[in-house]
Amino acid sequence: MQIPAVPKDVDWREFFIEQLIRLMGVSAIAFVLLIFLFLVREGVPALLEVPLSNLLGQRWYPTFEIYGLVPLILGSLLVTVGAIAISLPLGLATAIFIGEIAPEWVREILKPAIEIIAGIPSVVIGFIGIQIVSPLVREFSGAPTGLTALTGVLLLSYMALPTIISIAEDALDAVPDSYRHAAYALSATKWQTIWRVVLPAARPGIITAVMLGVGRAIGETMTVMMVAGNAARMPLGFDAFLRPVRTMTATIAAEMGEVARGSTHYHVLFVVGLALFVLTFVINLAAALTIFREKRGGGGRFLA
Amino acid sequence: MRVPRYTTQKVAFGIITAAAVGVVIPLVLVIAYIVVQGIGAISWEFISAMPRSGMREGGILPALVGTIWLTIGTAVTSIPFGVGAGIYLSEYAADNSLTRTIRLAIINLAGVPSVVYGLFGLGLFVIFLRFGMSIVAGSLTLGIMTLPVIISTTEQALASVPQSFRIVNASLGGTTWQGIRKVTLRQALPGIITGVILGLERAAGETAPILFTVAAFYLPRLPHSALDQTMALPYHLFVISTQVPGMPIQIQYGTALVLMVFVLTMNLLATLIRRYFRRRRQW
Amino acid sequence: MPPTAKIVLEDVSFYYGQEPALQHVSLEIADKEILAIIGPGMSAKSTLLRILNRLSDLATEGRLEGRVLLDGKDIHDPDVSVTQLRTRVGVVFAVPVPLPLSIWDNVAYGPQLRRGVSKSELDSLVEKSLRAAAVWDEVEDRLHEPAMALSGGQQQRVCLARVLALEPEVILLDEPCSGLDPISTMKVEEALLTLKKDHCIVIVPHNVQQASRIGDRVAFLMGGELVEHGSAEQVFTKPRDSRTDDYITGRFG
Numbered sequence: 001m002q003i004p005a006v007p008k009d010v011d012w013r014e015f016f017i018e019q020l021i022r023l024m025g026v027s028a029i030a031f032v033l034l035i036f037l038f039l040v041r042e043g044v045p046a047l048l049e050v051p052l053s054n055l056l057g058q059r060w061y062p063t064f065e066i067y068g069l070v071p072l073i074l075g076s077l078l079v080t081v082g083a084i085a086i087s088l089p090l091g092l093a094t095a096i097f098i099g100e101i102a103p104e105w106v107r108e109i110l111k112p113a114i115e116i117i118a119g120i121p122s123v124v125i126g127f128i129g130i131q132i133v134s135p136l137v138r139e140f141s142g143a144p145t146g147l148t149a150l151t152g153v154l155l156l157s158y159m160a161l162p163t164i165i166s167i168a169e170d171a172l173d174a175v176p177d178s179y180r181h182a183a184y185a186l187s188a189t190k191w192q193t194i195w196r197v198v199l200p201a202a203r204p205g206i207i208t209a210v211m212l213g214v215g216r217a218i219g220e221t222m223t224v225m226m227v228a229g230n231a232a233r234m235p236l237g238f239d240a241f242l243r244p245v246r247t248m249t250a251t252i253a254a255e256m257g258e259v260a261r262g263s264t265h266y267h268v269l270f271v272v273g274l275a276l277f278v279l280t281f282v283i284n285l286a287a288a289l290t291i292f293r294e295k296r297g298g299g300g301r302f303l304a
Numbered sequence: 305m306r307v308p309r310y311t312t313q314k315v316a317f318g319i320i321t322a323a324a325v326g327v328v329i330p331l332v333l334v335i336a337y338i339v340v341q342g343i344g345a346i347s348w349e350f351i352s353a354m355p356r357s358g359m360r361e362g363g364i365l366p367a368l369v370g371t372i373w374l375t376i377g378t379a380v381t382s383i384p385f386g387v388g389a390g391i392y393l394s395e396y397a398a399d400n401s402l403t404r405t406i407r408l409a410i411i412n413l414a415g416v417p418s419v420v421y422g423l424f425g426l427g428l429f430v431i432f433l434r435f436g437m438s439i440v441a442g443s444l445t446l447g448i449m450t451l452p453v454i455i456s457t458t459e460q461a462l463a464s465v466p467q468s469f470r471i472v473n474a475s476l477g478g479t480t481w482q483g484i485r486k487v488t489l490r491q492a493l494p495g496i497i498t499g500v501i502l503g504l505e506r507a508a509g510e511t512a513p514i515l516f517t518v519a520a521f522y523l524p525r526l527p528h529s530a531l532d533q534t535m536a537l538p539y540h541l542f543v544i545s546t547q548v549p550g551m552p553i554q555i556q557y558g559t560a561l562v563l564m565v566f567v568l569t570m571n572l573l574a575t576l577i578r579r580y581f582r583r584r585r586q587w
Numbered sequence: 588m589p590p591t592a593k594i595v596l597e598d599v600s601f602y603y604g605q606e607p608a609l610q611h612v613s614l615e616i617a618d619k620e621i622l623a624i625i626g627p628g629m630s631a632k633s634t635l636l637r638i639l640n641r642l643s644d645l646a647t648e649g650r651l652e653g654r655v656l657l658d659g660k661d662i663h664d665p666d667v668s669v670t671q672l673r674t675r676v677g678v679v680f681a682v683p684v685p686l687p688l689s690i691w692d693n694v695a696y697g698p699q700l701r702r703g704v705s706k707s708e709l710d711s712l713v714e715k716s717l718r719a720a721a722v723w724d725e726v727e728d729r730l731h732e733p734a735m736a737l738s739g740g741q742q743q744r745v746c747l748a749r750v751l752a753l754e755p756e757v758i759l760l761d762e763p764c765s766g767l768d769p770i771s772t773m774k775v776e777e778a779l780l781t782l783k784k785d786h787c788i789v790i791v792p793h794n795v796q797q798a799s800r801i802g803d804r805v806a807f808l809m810g811g812e813l814v815e816h817g818s819a820e821q822v823f824t825k826p827r828d829s830r831t832d833d834y835i836t837g838r839f840g
Contacts, residue, residue, distance in 0.1 A: 011668070014479045021396060024388030028409040028455065031448050035416060038427035093323035101317060102324070112575050113328050119502070119571045120334075120564070121509025122418075123538045127545045127560050128334055131553075161327060191313035212415070219417025221512040222538075226546055249419045249512070256423070256516050261431070273423040277416060284415035288408055399647075468684040475642055476697040476753060477674035486696070487686055586687050586735040 039274040046267030055271070060232035060246075062255065062265045069248075069272065071234045075149075076247040078235045079224060080217040082153035083160055087217075088210055090157070091164030095209075098165070099172040100194050118162035126226030129155045134227055141242050145229060149245035152228035156220055160213040167212055171205020172198060204290045211287035215280050218249075225250035248272050338560050345558025354524040359544055360552060362524075364559055369526055370439075370534030371508055371566065374518065377443025377530070378507040382450040383500060389451070390458025390496070395470075395484055414452035419512040421449045426516040438531045442518025449513055450503040457499020461492035466587055494581030501574040509567045511538040521547075537563045593618040593757060593787040594639060599653035601634050603646060608634045611653075612813045614806060618756075621779065621788045623802030623819070625795060627834065630808040632791045633681075636759045639789065640676035641669050657757070670700075677750035681762040681793075683742035685734035690726050690745055693734045697753040712752050719782065720748035721774045740771025747778065758782065760790040764797065776801050795835050799823055807831045 047055075050067050057068030098110050133154055134146030141150065175198050183193040199206070229244020232251070252269050259266045353363030389406070397403040425445030435441040465488045473483030489496075511519075519539035527534040541559045544551045592615040601609040608631040616622050624632050637643040638655060641662060655662050662672055674697060686693050694713045698704050704712075713730070717723040722744035726737070734745055743763060750758060760779070764772040779788060779801055792798040798805055798819070805822040807815045807830075815822060815831045826832045 011479075014481050017481050018396065021388050021392045024385050025392030025397060025406055026402070027385055028389055028406050028413060028451065031451065032409040032412050034428065035420070035424045035448075038424050038432070039420070042423070042427045090323050090327060093320045094327045097320045097324035101320060110324065110328065112571075113331060115502070115575070116568065116571055117327075117331055119505050119509065119567055120331075121511070121538050121541075121567060123509070123511045123542045124338075124560050124563060127541055127556065128338075130545060131556075132334075132337070158330065165327075189309050189313045191316045192309065195316070215415045219415070219420070221417065221419040222542060226542070249417055252419050252423065253512055253515055256426070270423060270427070273420045277420050280415045280417060280420075281412050284412050285408070288411045466684075468680075468682075469686055471642065471645065472680075472684050472686060473696075474645060475640065475673055475678045475680075476700070476749065477670045478696075478700050479670055482700055487688075491687055586733060 036277065039270055039277055043267060043270035043274045046264060046271045049264050050268060055268075058234050060251070062259075062268070065264065067265075067268045069275070071232050072246060072248045072251050072272065073275070074235050075228075075232070075245040076218055076249070078149055078240060078245060079152045079156060079228065079247055080214055082149065082241065083156035083217040084210065084214055086153065086157035087160040087164055087213060091161050091209070091213070092168050092206065094161070095165045095168035095172060096194060096199075099169045100190075100198065114162050114165055117158070118166075122159065122220060122222040123226070125155050125159060126223040129223060129227035143242045145244065147227055147229035147244055148242050149228055149235060150241040152224045152245065152247075153241065155223050155227060156217045159220060159223065160217045163216045164209045164213040167209035168202070168206050171202040171209065174205060175201045208287045208290050211283050211290075215283045215287070218283070219276065219280055221249040221253050225253050230254060248276050252276075335564065338557060338564055341554070342557035342559075342561030345554040346561065350558055351562065355522070356524070359522060359540075359548055360550065360555070364537070364540060364562065366523060366526055367535040367537045367540035367559075368562065368566075370519075371537040371563075373439050373527060373534060374442050374446060374514065374536055375504055375508045377439055378446040378450055379500070379504055381444050381447030382454055382503065382507075385447075386451050386454025386500070386503070387458050387496060389455045390462065391484060391489070393455070394459045394462035395480060395488065410452045410455055413448070414456075416449075417512075418449065418510055419515070421445055421513040422515050422517060424448075425513060430517055435531065437516070437518055437520075437533050439518055439527060439534055440530045442514045442534075442536075443530075445513045445517045446507040446510060449510070450507045453503035453506065454496075454500055457502070458492070458496045461495025461499065462488055464495065465491045491585075491587075494577055498574045498578045501570050501577070505567050505570040505574070508570065509538055509563065511536075511542055514539060537566065592616065593658065594789075595654075595656040595659075596638075597654040597656070599635075599638065599651065599655060601631070601638060601643060601652075602650045604648040608811050609638070610811045612808075612811075614813060614816060616787060616789060617804065618787045619783060619785065620803040621783050621790060621801050622804045622806060623798035624789065624791050624806045624808060625798050625834070626808035626814075629810070631811040632808055633761050634811075635808065636678065636761050636789060636791060639757065639759055640673045640678055642673075642678065644669065674701075674753045675755055676757040676759065677753050677755035678759040679743070679747050679750055679761065679763045681765050683739060683746045683766075685737070685742050685745060687733065687735060689731045690734045690737070691730040693745055694748050694752050696749060712754075713748075716748040716752040717745070719751050719778060720744045721778045722748060740767045740774075743767060743771065744775060744778070747775065751782070755786070757787045757789065760788070762791050762793040765793040772797075795837075807834065809834070 054067055055069055057066065058070050059066050059068045060071055098107055102110065129151055134151045137148060137151045138146030179197050179201055180193055183197045224247050228247065228250065230246045230250055231244035232246040235245045252272055256269050259269065350363045351368060352365055354365055356362035393403065393406065422445065425441055429435045429441035429444050430437055469487050470483050473487055514536055518533060520533040520535050521543055523533060523535050537559065541563055544559060545556050594616040596612055596614040599609060599612045600607060612635065624635060626632055634643065638651065643649050643651065657676065686696060691713055694716050695709045698709060698712055714723065717726060722741055725741055726745065734742065737745060764775055767775065782788060802819040804817065805819045806813060807822065809830060815826060815828045822831060823835060826835065
């Protein structure tokens, strides 16, 4: 045999590297579990110390050991729903513009611009919110303060845009061109094609975009803490948007720095974190399931 | 009366175009406004001096240095795991339940709110592992938060390398790892670097994860070691814009400007790398 | 009968998932000869080639039945190193796939994977291989330029040289001339005729004419079945099976 055998140590190194890389892949699961574990570890004492009726109450006054989470949850919900109501149509329209209408050179400007929006630190957006948006809100609404749920909604909707745009655009992009050609062949206009063919075909992806946008908005912390006023009241009634509101994220960020480690208040904040974790977990799981469903089927025979 | 369909189209396209323009205009306005308002604060002293008189005077050096350290720390902790996991998913993982679980885990890591990462970092690194509030604890927290970005961009960059290269490697007696090392990884490197920079960009601008793991309110000195606390630019901006009464507005805008420049430089770098290598690519 | 069988296929079948591709093929492949595998499209000719150096392992849902012996040793035995097998049995694909490296690095790729090969050994190996693939004269002064910058014909011969640099015992070629102009095709064929002096060569030619020009033996595959197998002369002049006759006279395929 003229070919020297592959040295044994190459196989050994190969095995070692492969195991190392596999370990790194599996570490992603470990990290999710670790996060969950430590939230539970620090949160469970609260569940033991604070009666459930207290946690499910409508008032959040930690100083008096009143830990009603409902206003915080509703606050998060209000701000998130408001933000998505704005950013979904705006984001979808932008995605359609980028994917279907805009000429190449416009696209070349828009895509990096949207990446830049995604990269602006939330604290900068919060800062702009305080300096520019909140005075405007106060001016137009006549509310006593500009630090309101509406201010949070406006800024959050802008922050959710990059997520919604990029995923919606991927979804539009994934619609086969043959659909469009077929529509054109039936003498549909470009708009009719987009509205009646492309959008319906892209619907699962668009739903994913919405869900991930919701996840992004619900988890946003600094911006809402800086501009939404942080009053832990039940956000009910028509003028809820024009009053200060406090979200779960802002509560953790604002109060964790000031509580004594190991106190009930400290543990309750971990419960809030746990609730956020579970909430985003469910949202992302649902989003992921729509993605997986789309990807199923097909599969090449040869890798070539 | 039926509206002529081309009229409908014109109206629809008009609205859509307006929406897209409406998305970009605030970005341009905000950046321009921050530059105009903040440029006056920028001086050599501003970036090279310690803050004085309760941050109302002096510079932002410790915050700038702290953010640089945290960015480096994030890179060190997230790149090996992120790129490794990306390689695993793209080159090794079979289509089985383990792989699906990993993907699900990554999607969820990407969705965990940043403040929850902060809680996690507090619980695990600061308290349980006794790192205290420190650059190590902050970097590890930011590192894990950055993982999903790096993993998915690595995987995508590798997946875009033609499959035929892998077949050729195998046909010449190369092992999977040899193919990765000699061909695939090198081809995917620009994409990976771009993704890493974008991930680090996000980490550098984050505030919530460092709130309880490293960030100091007012610490007018440079960190002594990796186990030291430090100021950081995003947290500093938060502090001076909400927590310090009588803060000169120009310093606030100046700090915002420095943070934006820091972050946008990374963004620009990523874009340039991607463009440069996309042009040079042979396949 | 062939003097010495280099490769023996014993009742080999291959499935992609549930779908059978190759069915019950038994075949002996002689050393120092060229075997041309002909047949209409979708006859699993490429699959047969890929089985011989276990590239078929890479098919996601592939499944093999039967045995493939190389020098009497089953290539699927657990103690066979698949990477080593692939250096003994090299393959050239239909579409030339130069790696995104220089010409030199492409040709030296295989030998470089093994340790302990010096730079000067590699240099001479690269030159020898490029000469044997009849492309040395065209690339000798730009060995360190990207292989992808070459013309299709040159790329294919560099890919052949890349396989020769492995110093393989068996060379598999899957329609190696399909995209090439007649002159490049001729050069590749001449190279093959020289190479068969000390190699076992299995080729899927891109047409019947090429099989008749260079094949010593011909195997006719149809629908994954081996219809007929014999010396080129016999198959082309007095085929035993009417389907072979129909195919080589151009009635289908």
